[in-house]
Amino acid sequence: MRDLLRRGALLVAVVGLAAGCGSTNEDTADGLASDFTKAAVDSGVAPEMTPELAKSLYGDDGGAVCAALDDQPDDVALPWAWTRTHRMPSEHVEDLVEYDRVVVEVYCPDKEATFNALLDDLNYDPD
Structure with missing residues (x-):
């Protein structure tokens, strides 16, 4: 009986661990990629976007776009935006x-x- 209880507890622990491992950054990246794809397609800014492409570009944290806005936007983001908007x-x-x-x-x-x-x-004004 004790061996059966031990096996049952081990099975519950393994199943719980597997369930916990299933909700990883991979799931977050997939969900965000789907959300981004829908928003990008719906807004018309990226009509050919796919979740796979979004995931490869932005992972689970927004990649370089969000990183540029993270720490020191005066030192990092301003040159990033200037380069991207004023030279195009x-x-x-x-x-x-x-x-x-x-x-x-x-x-x-x-x-x-x-x-x-x-x-x-x-001084960006789209109008």
């Missing part, structure tokens, strides 16, 4: 900004204020 043909800037906005909204919504402040610093 003007007809593409609005699309780029809206694309990056979708990335921020999905992958690092806590950085939206930083993103908007960065656009203000660049």
Whole structure:
């Protein structure tokens, strides 16, 4: 009887561990990739986006877009945005900004204020 209880407890522990391992960053990356794909396609900024592509570009943390907004936006994000918006043909800037906005909204919504402040610093006005 004791051996049966021990095996049962071991089985419960293994099943619990397997269930816990199933909800990893992989699941988070898949969910975010699906959310991003839907938002990007719905907004029209990336009509050909797929969850696989989104996952490869942004993983579970938003990749370089969110990283640029993380620590020192004055030192890191401003040159990043300046390079991306001021050296491109003007007809593409609005699309780029809206694309990056979708990335921020999905992958690092806590950085939206930083993103908007960065656009203000660049005197970005899409109208």
